[in-house]
Amino acid sequence: MPLNIVIGTQWGDEGKGRIVDLLAAQADIVARFNGGDNAGHTVTVGKRTFKLHLIPSGIIHPHTMGVLGNGMVINPTTFMSEVDMLQTAGVAAGPERLRISHAAHLITPAHRALDQAQEASRGSAQIGTTGRGIGPAYTSKATRNGVRMEDMLDPYPFADKIKRHVEDINKVLVSMYSADPLDAVTVGREYEHYARMIAPYIADTGSLVHTALKQGKRVLAEGAQGTLLDIDHGTYPFVTSSSSTAAGVFCGLGLGIVPVCDVVGVTKAFQTRVGAGPFPTEVFGKTAERLRGSGKNPWDEFGTTTGRPRRVGWLDGILLGYALRVNGVTELMITKLDILSGLSNLRLCTAYQAGDEIVSELPLGPGRLEPYEPVYEELAGWDEDVTGVRKWSHLPEAARAYVGRIAEFCGVPVRRVSVGPERDQVVDVSS
Numbered sequence: 500m501p502l503n504i505v506i507g508t509q510w511g512d513e514g515k516g517r518i519v520d521l522l523a524a525q526a527d528i529v530a531r532f533n534g535g536d537n538a539g540h541t542v543t544v545g546k547r548t549f550k551l552h553l554i555p556s557g558i559i560h561p562h563t564m565g566v567l568g569n570g571m572v573i574n575p576t577t578f579m580s581e582v583d584m585l586q587t588a589g590v591a592a593g594p595e596r597l598r599i600s601h602a603a604h605l606i607t608p609a610h611r612a613l614d615q616a617q618e619a620s621r622g623s624a625q626i627g628t629t630g631r632g633i634g635p636a637y638t639s640k641a642t643r644n645g646v647r648m649e650d651m652l653d654p655y656p657f658a659d660k661i662k663r664h665v666e667d668i669n670k671v672l673v674s675m676y677s678a679d680p681l682d683a684v685t686v687g688r689e690y691e692h693y694a695r696m697i698a699p700y701i702a703d704t705g706s707l708v709h710t711a712l713k714q715g716k717r718v719l720a721e722g723a724q725g726t727l728l729d730i731d732h733g734t735y736p737f738v739t740s741s742s743s744t745a746a747g748v749f750c751g752l753g754l755g756i757v758p759v760c761d762v763v764g765v766t767k768a769f770q771t772r773v774g775a776g777p778f779p780t781e782v783f784g785k786t787a788e789r790l791r792g793s794g795k796n797p798w799d800e801f802g803t804t805t806g807r808p809r810r811v812g813w814l815d816g817i818l819l820g821y822a823l824r825v826n827g828v829t830e831l832m833i834t835k836l837d838i839l840s841g842l843s844n845l846r847l848c849t850a851y852q853a854g855d856e857i858v859s860e861l862p863l864g865p866g867r868l869e870p871y872e873p874v875y876e877e878l879a880g881w882d883e884d885v886t887g888v889r890k891w892s893h894l895p896e897a898a899r900a901y902v903g904r905i906a907e908f909c910g911v912p913v914r915r916v917s918v919g920p921e922r923d924q925v926v927d928v929s930s
């Protein structure tokens with residue numbers, strides 16, 4: 500079947516961009532189905548590093564068509580600046596290659612202001628959102644007060660609609676959060692301008708993807724965020740506001756339940772999280788500094804969207820097993836194995852403990868992690884630099900044993916591991 504899905508199995512930032520880049524070489528359509536410009540996908544091609552937040556990262560392959568599905572929330576400022584960035588880098592990004600669903604919702608400056616005001620008012624209970632207006636945009640959608648991309652097709656009523664939308668949110672900003680109101684007329688004019696530029700990109704992308712699948716074309720669905728940030732299946736309330744798991748693909752692209760070829764789950768060789776919320780295997784001190792990196796390299800553990808240092812820890816096999824189950828993952832890719840070189844021993848969380856009780860399954864999912872301490876299995880580390888390795892058999896024995904143990908523990912085959920950020924720094928486990 501021609502539909503493949505790439506999903507993050509952690510709290511986002513697993514390195515999905517690079518496997519998408521790899522698989523997009525064989526795809527006709529690359530499609531995002533959830534989230535907005537809260538995502539940050541980094542792809543390194545030779546000396547060039549592309550940081551994309553909204554446009555599917557598979558667009559870097561010149562033969563693909565990019566789709567932004569109805570499950571997304573679109574910030575037109577980000578969209579147009581990514582289009583400009585791609586065109587400047589010589590990647591065509593006009594309407595002949597990129598389509599946005601007419602049913603995707605718009606993010607406005609009012610959503611962003613509300614996101615920031617809500618976060619500030621949460622005090623010590625902050626979620627640590629990206630401040631990009633994601634939650635408020637999905638709130639507008641769910642309360643049926645949203646503005647959709649199709650509204651842009653008629654610029655004059657659209658400008659008026661945006662003005663009324665901003666005025667409505669202004670009331671909340673002022674009365675509930677004592678925040679400054681936005682100038683509704685200015686925002687209306689700004690968005691009228693975007694409407695003219697973006698209108699040619701708007702289409703019924705559900706029909707486009709459906710037709711492509713029927714013709715046997717290959718579609719790659721590119722997940723944003725990760726399973727543990729999913730609105731239903733994540734570490735609620737420390738989650739994003741969309742469906743970032745594999746089932747979200749069907750609804751977020753406007754497809755029926757069509758057969759899927761592979762659901763590729765991506766996990767780092769360790770665990771990271773940006774923003775607040777429980778993190779049982781989190782580490783601090785020297786090991787944390789080692790896993791996080793200094794921030795000098797684009798691949799160090801600092802947020803692509805916000806620049807915030809990521810929290811880091813040992814790989815959590817319990818959460819990974821859960822993510823593989825809720826996504827129906829058929830194969831696993833492990834990224835950043837090279838970062839573990841030089842650690843004398845490694846830890847893999849294989850159970851949780853609360854008092855005398857030891858569990859290997861989460862009794863109520865990941866929303867209630869606080870009572871648990873991780874139970875670790877210790878594994879041998881390796882000293883060798885593995886960034887130059889391209890064959891599985893050339894990896895140090897301890898590295899192969901670590902990967903093998905993850906696959907065995909989770910019951911899903913690992914097909915690839917990455918050993919650096921470059922396109923070719925991937926080792927096929929069958930090599």
Ligand code: IMP
Binds near residue numbers: 511633634737775
């Ligand atoms: P929001 O999506 O901006 O509402 O943020 C909600 C939570 O999801 C926060 O903890 C963010 O840090 C996190 N988050 C959102 N998008 C990403 C992402 O692409 N990678 C990692 N974390 C993310």
